[in-house]
Every structure is written in C-alpha cells, then in structure tokens.
Amino acid sequence: MRIFNRIVVILLLAGLFVLGIFGIVYSFNLFGYQLSQLPQILNLQTIYSGAQEAVSDAENGTLTDLTFFILVGVALVGLILLVLELKPRTPRLVQMQKGTYVTRNAVKTQVLNATNQSSEALDSSAKVKARRGTGAKVKLKSNVRRGENEGDARSSIKNQVSDYLGQIGIPISRIKVKTSETDPRGKGEQRVN
C-alpha cells in the first residue's frame, strides 16, 4: 500500500511541478504567454461557476445524489489510505525467537520440501507472510489426485507441513491449505476447494 501512496504523492508532486512551470511562464510573460490569458485558457469561469453551484447546493442541502456519492467515496478512499499508511508494516523476516530470523523464502522452500514428502500432494505452491510477533502464516495450494478425499488430503498435508517445520524449528502460526483435483496423467485441474 505504501507503493500506491508513493505513486499518488509522486503524481501530486509532478502536477505541482508542471503547475509551477506554467506559473513561471505565465507570470513572467515568457514565450508570449500572459497571466491575464490564463483564466480563458484553463476555462476557469466554468470551474468557478460549477464550484459555486456545488457549494450553494451543499449549503441549501440540495446536493445531487451523484455529488453526494462522489463526496462520500472520496472521504472513504481518503480514510482507507490513511489507515493503510498508519498500519505498521508487515515484517519482511520471520522471527523465530528473540534475535533469530529466517527469510520468508527459506520458510517457503521448507514448506514445499514438506509437501513434496507428502503422498497426497502432487505439486504445490506456497505463500509465506511474516507475523509481527514470532512465526509465519503459510498459504498452501496443492494439487491432489482426482477422486481423492480432499478433506483428508488437506489435513494430511497440513499435518505433514506443521510436523516438518516443527522438527526443524520454524514456528508457524497458521497454515491454510487449498487443494484442487488434478489428473496426474497431465489433464488440467478441475475444481478448487
């Protein structure tokens, strides 16, 4: 989210820069441009009258539905961006204990090692997020054989992963396993649960 906010700020600053250039050009009558022409070029009269109309509508309590929803939308987007900016960043490294960290990539590799040892999972992909405290959250997607009981396969894969990571000492706070049926002979997956 910080990247999104950064893009917004970069766009705003770029806009300010362009406006600044225009301001200089028009203020010093450079290249034949004059400040007195600016309201006509930018069609400011229409903008002024539109803004005036919106303000008087707001004062009279006669805002159109569209304006009302746009204002609410802008307020909501602003609030969401503010909350996301204030929210502490998710750590990049998984804390194992005080002073010991492991990279998410290393955890991911070990999760996939564990699923490779499971007879149920044909192939898997994993996403690992570090928690603010100790441990990691793991989201695992595994392909299982068509016709296999997916509930059993999910719990077996989950147990396999948590046992294996427990043995090597990587703390996991939550493992989510999704399975999809696939034909091991090469036909694509059918259904995701």
Add this chain to the structure above:
Amino acid sequence: MADALQLARAASEAALATDGVIRLGTGSFAEAATYGPGEKVSGVIVMPEEVQVHVVLRYPLDKPIPEAANSIRENVSPKVEGRETTVVIEDLEVSEE
C-alpha cells in the same frame, strides 16, 4: 576498540567456524555487508548496538534451526564487543561435500 570492519571480519570468521554454516548470506532485500575503505565484509552488518549475521545453513540440518542460531550467536558474541547478535537464516542449502 576495533573498527567496524575488524569486528565484521571477526564475526564473519566466527560464524563460518560454526557447525552447519555453509557460507554467509548476502541479504535478500538489500546487501548485507559492512563497508570500509576499499573493502567490504559480506554477510555481517555492524551497527552501534547490534551485529547482524546472515548465514546459509547446511541441509539436511544437524540440529533444529533455533539451536544452530544459538551456536552461531555463542561463537559470534564474544567477538563483537558487547553488541547484541542477531542471526538471520537466509537459506538452507544442500551441501555438495
């Protein structure tokens, strides 16, 4: 008092001398190194209060990762003049030996 580069070298040697450490890591988001004039020590970051040691462990593991990290810390801590030692496990690699 040793300078940062000397501390980094000592920490690097101590970490590499620990059982199970194949090599020092290079950092996954930014380069993990201590820089000096014309030289850098990769895998160790010396800060005023803390020394971060990035390592790659041998797989299969001789012992669980937290125990391996404690051994690294035990070896490195005496070399870093009272700074806190943070161990970052960057990867587990199958040793070719």
